Ligand SMILES: Nc1nc2c([nH]c(=O)n2[C@@H]2O[C@H](COP(=O)(O)OP(=O)(O)OP(=O)(O)O)[C@@H](O)[C@H]2O)c(=O)[nH]1
């Protein structure tokens with residue numbers, strides 16, 4: 001089976017706070033915070049997928065982003081290939097388009113809040 005590719009966007013505001021939302025309900029890793037993102041679809045480049053996911057989830061249009069880290073991570077129940085992007089230019093106002101709790105968090109807060117284990121190395125670098 002092919003490993004699912006995931007595209008994830010780190011969006012910072014002018015106070016160096018990052019946009020995060022809470023995974024809920026029956027989602028994988030419910031109760032953990034996350035950066036917006038999701039599964040890359042067939043035929044998309046990672047940047048196209050990132051733009052689509054951020055529009056769908058938080059109403060933001062990504063104009064420019066750079067890959068920070070790509071990692072294959074084995075969770076207990078699945079293995080994912082995660083592409084973490086630093087979003088450099090964005091248009092629009094962040095809104096929770098899927099009803100998810102959404103907030104801005106400082107780097108100090110990111111280091112305290114529960115995130116998936118796969119996010120640790122990226123958060124450590126902020
Ligand atoms: N969005 C996002 N997903 C993450 C992060 N860290 C991490 O391990 N993941 C994992 O990567 C996968 C992302 O899938 P997703 O649930 O966001 O996918 P999606 O938006 O396409 O949703 P859907 O499957 O409900 O349509 C999940 O298994 C999630 O647990 C993160 O920071 N952001």
Ligand SMILES: [Mg+2]
Pocket residue numbers: 036037038039057
């Ligand atoms: Mg998602």
